[in-house]
Amino acid sequence: MKKEPLLQAREVHWQYEDTAAPSLANVNLDLYPGEVVGVVGPAAAGKTTLLLTLSGLIPANYAGHFVGERKTHAELGIVFQDPETQFIGLTVEEELAFSLENAGFTDTQIEHRIGEVLELVGLKGFAERSPFELSGGEKQRVAIASALSHAPQVLLLDEPTSELDPLGAREVFSLVRRLKQENEMTIVVSSHATEELASFCDRIILVAEGRIVLDLPVREFFSQVDILDTHGIFVPEVIRLYFMLREAGVLPEMPDVLPLDVEELSRLYREAQLVREGSW
Amino acid sequence: MSTVIAFEDVWYGYETETPVLKGVSLTIGRGEFIAIIGGNGSGKTTLAKHCNGLYKPIKGVVTVNGEDTRDRSVAQLSKTVAYCYQNPDHQIFHQTVKAEVSFGPKNRGLPAAEIEQVVNEALAAVGLAHMGDAEPYFTSKGTRQKIAVASILAMRPDVIVLDEPTTGLDYRGMQEMLELVRRLHESGHTIIVITHDMRLVAEYAQRVIVMQQGKVVCDGSPAQVFAEPQILASAQVVPPAIYRFGKASGLADPIPLTYAAMKKMLTGVGD
Numbered sequence: 260m261k262k263e264p265l266l267q268a269r270e271v272h273w274q275y276e277d278t279a280a281p282s283l284a285n286v287n288l289d290l291y292p293g294e295v296v297g298v299v300g301p302a303a304a305g306k307t308t309l310l311l312t313l314s315g316l317i318p319a320n321y322a323g324h325f326v327g328e329r330k331t332h333a334e335l336g337i338v339f340q341d342p343e344t345q346f347i348g349l350t351v352e353e354e355l356a357f358s359l360e361n362a363g364f365t366d367t368q369i370e371h372r373i374g375e376v377l378e379l380v381g382l383k384g385f386a387e388r389s390p391f392e393l394s395g396g397e398k399q400r401v402a403i404a405s406a407l408s409h410a411p412q413v414l415l416l417d418e419p420t421s422e423l424d425p426l427g428a429r430e431v432f433s434l435v436r437r438l439k440q441e442n443e444m445t446i447v448v449s450s451h452a453t454e455e456l457a458s459f460c461d462r463i464i465l466v467a468e469g470r471i472v473l474d475l476p477v478r479e480f481f482s483q484v485d486i487l488d489t490h491g492i493f494v495p496e497v498i499r500l501y502f503m504l505r506e507a508g509v510l511p512e513m514p515d516v517l518p519l520d521v522e523e524l525s526r527l528y529r530e531a532q533l534v535r536e537g538s539w
Numbered sequence: 540m541s542t543v544i545a546f547e548d549v550w551y552g553y554e555t556e557t558p559v560l561k562g563v564s565l566t567i568g569r570g571e572f573i574a575i576i577g578g579n580g581s582g583k584t585t586l587a588k589h590c591n592g593l594y595k596p597i598k599g600v601v602t603v604n605g606e607d608t609r610d611r612s613v614a615q616l617s618k619t620v621a622y623c624y625q626n627p628d629h630q631i632f633h634q635t636v637k638a639e640v641s642f643g644p645k646n647r648g649l650p651a652a653e654i655e656q657v658v659n660e661a662l663a664a665v666g667l668a669h670m671g672d673a674e675p676y677f678t679s680k681g682t683r684q685k686i687a688v689a690s691i692l693a694m695r696p697d698v699i700v701l702d703e704p705t706t707g708l709d710y711r712g713m714q715e716m717l718e719l720v721r722r723l724h725e726s727g728h729t730i731i732v733i734t735h736d737m738r739l740v741a742e743y744a745q746r747v748i749v750m751q752q753g754k755v756v757c758d759g760s761p762a763q764v765f766a767e768p769q770i771l772a773s774a775q776v777v778p779p780a781i782y783r784f785g786k787a788s789g790l791a792d793p794i795p796l797t798y799a800a801m802k803k804m805l806t807g808v809g810d
Contacts, residue, residue, distance in 0.1 A: 426579055451710060500798065503801075521783045
């Protein structure tokens with residue numbers, strides 16, 4: 260896939276004003292078109308700061324000390340944890356129209372674009388509703404629609420489901436999956452929901468104490484169980500079970516392809532059973 | 540096991556809308572660890588808020604230690620049943636952790652020396668003995684969640700109701716909270732947890748109550764409840780991955796719910 264990166268960070272250091280330690284240190288990152296990258300890390304590890312830095316909001320809108328380089332030629336959209344903090348419109352339509360009006364689009368263009376993004380996030384027919392009266396999952400999808408209204412190439416999602424119940428979280432993650440599969444969007448999403456990240460990310464980054472500790476393709480990432488345990492990251496049950504069954508001799512050492520979901524693990528188990536029965 | 544809370548055909552509704560609880564009957568025994576699960580709007584929080592009289596039934600009866608909750612104030616009931624909100628920031632309002640945790644026992648009119656003792660015990664129980672002078676709002680979400688639990692422990696309740704105690708916590712924070720709840724259960728408290736977290740259900744709960752549209756649709760052990768796929772689907776619940784692996788691999792019932800039990804089943808050897 261090695262195309263030109265859409266976004267690059269080189270040797271980035273960032274320290275918020277009046278804090279004792281940097282929130283990001285020595286961060287190097289390349290983001291390629293069509294990639295979906297997960298960002299995990301314990302609370303206060305620097306995940307939000309990393310996304311704010313990738314978006315350019317740091318250092319532009321924050322007080323602090325920035326060193327290093329961030330380069331991008333891509334349009335970016337960002338969505339925060341709590342969608343309500345970014346709502347300003349009384350209806351979903353007003354909410355989505357605001358930034359398009361500011362960007363000088365005509366009324367016809369705005370109407371057309373609003374229809375398009377609402378369809379994209381699965382909220383067709385919601386234009387006249389108040390964003391504040393929607394369910395958590397719907398609110399977050401309005402926030403994503405708003406970020407998508409300018410047709411950005413890169414979507415940054417900062418813990419988009421941490422304020423949602425599991426049903427709302429499922430709605431948002433299936434939207435991310437659809438944006439990846441049908442629209443080939445480049446997406447960076449930070450989350451504690453490692454089971455979900457395992458199901459759609461191409462690559463995952465572990466951030467701890469402001470540094471990138473791991474940056475690996477998804478199956479390699481979750482093979483680093485010891486490092487994930489050290490940093491208090493939840494290792495999906497399927498993966499932990501896989502290593503346990505391998506160690507117990509229930510699954511063979513080879514072939515070494517890390518299963519990421521129940522179906523993959525069950526297939527490995529049933530194959531191992533067949534081999535065992537065949538050898539008798 | 541003696542009954543501590545009993546629901547008899549309990550109905551509850553907000554104004555004239557469709558009732559949120561529609562004829563719930565169940566008994567909660569002293570020392571149980573119960574998880575209440577169900578989809579949005581299924582009535583699980585409403586059910587839990589009946590346990591300490593925050594809500595009173597419009598029809599039917601809830602009793603706590605045999606007494607009708609309609610004859611008791613929340614303040615009286617809080618000595619037996621404590622309710623811990625999902626968002627700790629909805630209940631924290633003092634400038635220091637100690638002042639926050641002292642609020643309940645002070646209101647009960649306990650003498651100063653006893654307040655000091657229960658507060659210190661409560662803070663020690665949640666692992667915050669060293670943080671009495673800290674300002675709650677400058678601590679992490681996990682710590683604020685523990686402060687909220689300490690505040691209710693200081694009331695020395697028999698029954699602790701926790702509404703989504705792990706929401707918004709990172710994995711470490713979640714593990715610490717679950718271990719705290721396990722310790723509280725082991726020290727004799729009756730625990731009722733409203734949760735969406737099926738790992739919590741599989742590893743900690745002894746009994747699971749599934750709510751759907753204001754009714755109890757399933758009430759049994761975790762293994763019994765996870766073996767009801769249609770009920771789980773209608774309650775918007777997905778069983779834990781260990782269980783789903785067992786099912787997909789054609790393992791015989793009862794399918795294990797924990798790593799240790801699964802390993803034992805597949806190897807014949809336990810830890």
